Amino acid sequence: MTREVVVVGGGIAGLTALRQVQKQPEVNAVLLEASSHFGGKIRTTNFLGRPVDEGADAFITRVPWGIELCEELGLDSFLISPSTSSAYVLVDGVLRKLPAGLVLGVPTKLLPLMRSRIVGPLAAIRAGFDRFLPDDWPGDDESVGGLIRRRMGDQIAERLVDPLLGSISAGDTDHLDAALGAPQLETAARRNRSLIIGLKEQAKASAHGQTPIFLGFENGMGHLVETLVNSVGDADIRTNTPVTAITRNTGNFVVTTNQSSIECDAVILATPAHQAAQLLATCQPAADRLSSIEHASVAMVTMGFKRSDVGHSLDGSGMLIPRGEGLLTTAASWGSSKWPHWADEEHVILRVSAGRAGDTRALALDDNELVETLLTEVANILEIEGDLVEWRVSRWIDAFPQYAPGHDRLVAAIERDLRSGMPGLFLAGAGYKGIGIPACINQGNQSAEATLDYLKTL
Numbered sequence: 001m002t003r004e005v006v007v008v009g010g011g012i013a014g015l016t017a018l019r020q021v022q023k024q025p026e027v028n029a030v031l032l033e034a035s036s037h038f039g040g041k042i043r044t045t046n047f048l049g050r051p052v053d054e055g056a057d058a059f060i061t062r063v064p065w066g067i068e069l070c071e072e073l074g075l076d077s078f079l080i081s082p083s084t085s086s087a088y089v090l091v092d093g094v095l096r097k098l099p100a101g102l103v104l105g106v107p108t109k110l111l112p113l114m115r116s117r118i119v120g121p122l123a124a125i126r127a128g129f130d131r132f133l134p135d136d137w138p139g140d141d142e143s144v145g146g147l148i149r150r151r152m153g154d155q156i157a158e159r160l161v162d163p164l165l166g167s168i169s170a171g172d173t174d175h176l177d178a179a180l181g182a183p184q185l186e187t188a189a190r191r192n193r194s195l196i197i198g199l200k201e202q203a204k205a206s207a208h209g210q211t212p213i214f215l216g217f218e219n220g221m222g223h224l225v226e227t228l229v230n231s232v233g234d235a236d237i238r239t240n241t242p243v244t245a246i247t248r249n250t251g252n253f254v255v256t257t258n259q260s261s262i263e264c265d266a267v268i269l270a271t272p273a274h275q276a277a278q279l280l281a282t283c284q285p286a287a288d289r290l291s292s293i294e295h296a297s298v299a300m301v302t303m304g305f306k307r308s309d310v311g312h313s314l315d316g317s318g319m320l321i322p323r324g325e326g327l328l329t330t331a332a333s334w335g336s337s338k339w340p341h342w343a344d345e346e347h348v349i350l351r352v353s354a355g356r357a358g359d360t361r362a363l364a365l366d367d368n369e370l371v372e373t374l375l376t377e378v379a380n381i382l383e384i385e386g387d388l389v390e391w392r393v394s395r396w397i398d399a400f401p402q403y404a405p406g407h408d409r410l411v412a413a414i415e416r417d418l419r420s421g422m423p424g425l426f427l428a429g430a431g432y433k434g435i436g437i438p439a440c441i442n443q444g445n446q447s448a449e450a451t452l453d454y455l456k457t458l
């Protein structure tokens with residue numbers, strides 16, 4: 001008997017889930033995407049005549065799901081790694097190179113930290129106390145900021161770890177669950193008395209060898225989305241089809257769109273959590289729990305300059321701006337240094353970000369005001385004298401779910417609510433078990449597996 005499955009949301013999680021369920025001959029799957037294109041937060045468009053990412057530009061290889069999908073899709077030969085991994089942080093208005101020995105912003109080598117002048121000598125000595133302080137692990141639900149402040153002091157938390165880790169999730173590390181937002185740090189701190197010793201032991205045991213930590217595509221991350229869409233063959237996938245409601249009758253679901261209603265046996269809901277909350281408004285308490293997940297917004301301005309107009313050598317992948325510097329800019333990726341194929345010999349490309357948890361100033365500015373403010377700030381830091389050759393603004397509203405301490409229990413409670421109130425509906429995507437592309441791929445696969453298991457019970 002043929003079973004009907006609807007996947008809601010055509011980002012990387014939804015597309016992966018669709019690919020898995022539609023491999024089963026007895027499943028008829030439909031994917032409904034609200035916008036005019038697939039990929040969600042993954043979007044590659046032309047800038048200065050070449051494909052340049054507006055959102056994600058690389059994925060991490062420390063977890064296998066990104067590489068595995070690329071291998072399945074025959075994309076491994078198109079993967080490339082960034083040209084440089086060094087980066088800078090702004091301290092009291094001066095760019096300082098990140099020191100050797102950093103792990104997610106945590107300094108494991110104190111001499112390079114002192115030489116970097118990112119923190120003062122007393123703060124560097126305080127960081128070194130980590131090796132001698134007694135084990136003071138407070139138990140579960142610690143924030144990343146809490147962990148770093150207790151082991152290494154405030155300056156390490158504010159000038160290194162928050163700018164670096166916060167830039168990944170547009171978050172505030174004082175409110176970011178350590179176990180979910182920085183599992184590597186949390187495990188090292190939990191299993192060892194000292195964070196530094198724990199990280200050094202992890203490094204020794206690590207079997208990553210020569211594999212680059214990040215991988216991207218010459219034609220941008222959009223290449224992954226296009227290939228994934230092509231791989232689902234003749235599956236029914238629709239853009240411009242926002243789902244407006246999902247209800248459950250005895251035995252089946254009704255998924256209502258702007259055009260029609262579709263009856264189905266199971267649903268994979270792969271929208272952001274705040275949109276899932278709206279679609280499940282009648283399923284309480286799941287909907288309230290979903291809407292309690294906070295989201296941060298980011299505006300990214302891609303800027304093109306003549307290379308000769310930029311005083312700084314841009315010898316790194318970019319710069320991070322700690323909150324304490326008081327700028328609107330939160331980070332700038334030196335795109336054409338990281339990915340040299342993004343620009344020709346005469347031009348450079350920067351991707352300048354504004355907005356993070358607790359800082360919504362960018363939302364109040366129109367595009368011209370935003371570009372002008374960010375341009376003034378980066379021109380000052382990087383000694384840029386000429387005009388912009390090209391620019392574009394990408395606004396990512398409510399795009400970054402914030403994993404507050406206890407987020408894993410919240411997600412487990414939502415899943416329990418759904419098992420009893422909406423059996424046959426499964427969640428996937430950045431809101432739940434990891435925001436990076438590999439984690440979203442993994443959630444797509446897991447939701448597909450759960451769906452197929454559920455269909456067997458009917």
Ligand SMILES: Cc1cc2nc3c(=O)[nH]c(=O)nc-3n(C[C@H](O)[C@H](O)[C@H](O)COP(=O)(O)OP(=O)(O)OC[C@H]3O[C@@H](n4cnc5c(N)ncnc54)[C@H](O)[C@@H]3O)c2cc1C
Nearest residue numbers: 009011012013034040041055056057243429430435436437
């Ligand atoms: C600026 C930026 C930079 C990033 N950089 C990186 C990076 O370098 N590396 C990395 O690993 N990750 C990065 N991320 C994170 C990563 O890209 C995302 O977490 C991931 O792509 C999210 O995938 P998803 O499928 O869960 O959700 P989404 O991509 O948000 O997809 C959800 C889809 O659901 C659709 N939808 C919503 N409501 C409805 C509805 N009612 N009906 C139908 N469809 C609906 C949306 O239109 C969207 O297409 C970045 C994110 C951003 C915003």
